[in-house]
Amino acid sequence: MSLGNLYVALLFLLPSLYVLWTLYRLLQHVVRRYYLEDVLPILYTHSMVSVTVLPIAALGAIGVALTYNNALEFVQKNLVPLAREGGLLQRSEVLPLPVDVTLMEVQLVGLLIxxxxxxxxxxxxxxxxxxxLKISRRRLVQPETNAERALYEKAQEEMKKALAKKK
Known part of the structure; x- marks a missing residue:
């Protein structure tokens, strides 16, 4: 097996594991007797995320390297000569990042995503x-019977009148 084939196999390993995990979750939902139409959007969403993560991660890693290199080039052209003239900087040896990213960098960015x-x-x-929790708290606070509700509303009106007098 060549190194290129190994990279391709590893590139699709993480999304494949994620799809298998979502299928496992789907089976858990079905076993718990949920309706299938409630579970399919969840499966669709997670599988689409797992498919799109690695290409986006590759673009993100390349974008980070390009941004770093452009910022480094700007600093070396504009700020380093000024610092050398002022005697603040003796040497400036900051190396640029290679734009060709490795599989490990893509997987790290994919993990962050x-x-x-x-x-x-x-x-x-x-x-x-x-x-x-807010809904259940409101249900606990509100009285159950009509007589209790009338007393509750009367107390609320008295509180509003008292607050209006204070203002």
């Missing part, structure tokens, strides 16, 4: 949980 994707999913779940 997957981490960001996972954080957004967790954030959305936390927002949903917070909304549910």
């Amino acid at each position: 997957l981490l960001a994707y996972g954080c957004t999913i967790v954030l959305h779940h936390l927002i949903d949980i917070t909304r549910l």
